Every structure is written in structure tokens, then in C-alpha cells.
Amino acid sequence: MVKVLVAGFKGRMGNTTVQMVLEHEDFELVGVFDPCAKEKNLNENAEYKDTDVPVYVSREEIKTDAEVWIDFTAPSAVFENAKFALENHISPVIGTTGMSDDQVAELQALAKKEHVGGLIAPNFGISAVLLMQFAKKAAEYLPDVEIIEMHHDNKLDAPSGTAINTAKMIAEVRKAHKQGNPDEKETLAGARGADYEGMRIHAVRLPGYVAHEQVLFGGKGEALTIRQDSFDRISFMSGVAVATEKIRNYDELMIGLENLL
Ligand SMILES: NC(=O)c1ccc[n+]([C@@H]2O[C@H](COP(=O)([O-])OP(=O)(O)OC[C@H]3O[C@@H](n4cnc5c(N)ncnc54)[C@H](O)[C@@H]3O)[C@@H](O)[C@H]2O)c1
Numbered sequence: 001m002v003k004v005l006v007a008g009f010k011g012r013m014g015n016t017t018v019q020m021v022l023e024h025e026d027f028e029l030v031g032v033f034d035p036c037a038k039e040k041n042l043n044e045n046a047e048y049k050d051t052d053v054p055v056y057v058s059r060e061e062i063k064t065d066a067e068v069w070i071d072f073t074a075p076s077a078v079f080e081n082a083k084f085a086l087e088n089h090i091s092p093v094i095g096t097t098g099m100s101d102d103q104v105a106e107l108q109a110l111a112k113k114e115h116v117g118g119l120i121a122p123n124f125g126i127s128a129v130l131l132m133q134f135a136k137k138a139a140e141y142l143p144d145v146e147i148i149e150m151h152h153d154n155k156l157d158a159p160s161g162t163a164i165n166t167a168k169m170i171a172e173v174r175k176a177h178k179q180g181n182p183d184e185k186e187t188l189a190g191a192r193g194a195d196y197e198g199m200r201i202h203a204v205r206l207p208g209y210v211a212h213e214q215v216l217f218g219g220k221g222e223a224l225t226i227r228q229d230s231f232d233r234i235s236f237m238s239g240v241a242v243a244t245e246k247i248r249n250y251d252e253l254m255i256g257l258e259n260l261l
Contacts, residue, residue: 070244
């Protein structure tokens, strides 16, 4: 049994993760953490009345034998959470997006020093992992690219971690260059989207959406569009489960679920 702690359990992804961990026959939920929790035990919630899982509302009070720390919290919290997990030799499985490159590098160095395995996955959905791989392949032949990501309107960070990761993977096979007319002018600021090495990234935020991404490639007289849709948060759970099962076999902090598949 893998002993698991879920951080951000009161949130949308955290709650879906709690259900997955409780239902998984190889996982044991040994703690849940969220500063906005009011209860002392998970069983105070009617839907979890048959469980016995301590609730933590601050990192300082966490005393646990958890082996894996699953994190779906907030951009402002995830770095300190991941640091805490690594320092306590708990393998972090991080779904929270919005960390800077410097923060990720610092965590990778810490994981190496502590010999603890971990994963940061901007997207645990298999359709998004495949989209990124297909997009990287397509960019070898069609280097002019724009990315449109679409999410629910409660999302805090923009562009999405998946969009940034898609751009980074494409940048490995494509030379940075300015796209569009060299003399183009925005008559409304932001009209051309964010710029990543010349690729334009557009972030849509609308109620009703969950997580969706399109990568558009344009060539002479042709175009290619690759699209993925995550309609339900349950779609991320098979990826989270794979990471939770496998992560203790590693001793470095990896980026991207594809490293474990
Ligand atoms: N990697 C993926 O596949 C994937 C998929 C969906 C969402 N996400 C990301 O997951 C994160 C959470 O998304 P959500 O929709 O569940 O958000 P949410 O706002 O519904 O939930 C976040 C929860 O984290 C809690 N929280 C805040 N600070 C905390 C801390 N220090 N420690 C523990 N908990 C803390 C909040 O109280 C809240 O309950 C976001 O960054 C989102 O982009 C990732």
C-alpha cells in the first residue's frame, strides 16, 4: 500500500483525488491538507463518513508517515508545499501549475540532494500528453505555431501550464522566430496574445469549460490543428494514479507525465 497525503483536498481537483485514492486498492489515504478546512477528520464530511483520515490546516502541524504528497493547491502555495514534502522525504506528485522556472530548478536541486523522487505534471490527462508529443513532431515540419488554451473562469494562472509546456517542447525542435507581419501593430493591447520565442499563446477563460487546448500550425497553402479536451476532472486521475504508484522508484524530480509512461 502506498501511503498518500492530498494537499488542497477542499478544492475541485483535490476532492476528485481524495475519491480516487480512497477507491484505489493499492493506496492508503493517511492525511489531507487544506488551510480552508474547518473539520479535524475527513469523516466529518457525510460522503467520507466511513473513513478515518486526519485533516491538517497548516504545514507546521503535519506529522505523517505519508510516502507520496499529491498537490492540487494554488500557484502561491505549491513551491513551499513541494519543498516541505522533499525535505520530509515524501515524494511530491504536483499537479498545481504556475511555478516559475527558478522555483522548479530549486526543487530539482533539493530532490537531488535529498535523493527523493517527484513529478511535476502540468497535465495528467493522456490526451494532453499525446497532444504535446504530436505537436512537437508537427513543428519539425510546420514551424509557425499558435496555441489557444481554454479553461474554466476560476483558473488563477495564465497561460496554462500545459500551454507553456507545449511551447517549450515545440521550442526544442523549432528555431525562435517572429511570426506574423514584421510591421504588425496591436490596436487593442494583447490582441496577438503572449509571446514565447515568437509563438503566440492565447488564454480563454469561460464558465462551462474544464481544460482544453488547440495547437494551430500554418504552412504554405495548408494548416494543421491538433486539439484535446478534458471534459471532466476524472480524466486526470489515471495519470495521478500512475505517478503515485511509480514515483518512489525514482530519485529525481521530473517534469511531465510522459517520463513515467
Ligand atoms: N496537472 C493537471 O492535470 C491539472 C488539472 C487541473 C487543474 N490543475 C491545477 O491544479 C490546481 C488546483 O486546481 P483546482 O481547480 O482544484 O483549484 P481550487 O481553487 O478548486 O482548489 C485549490 C485548493 O487548494 C487550497 N490551498 C490553497 N493553499 C494551500 C496550501 N498552502 N496547502 C494546501 N492547500 C491549499 C485551497 O484552499 C483550495 O481548496 C491549479 O493550479 C490548476 O491549474 C492541474
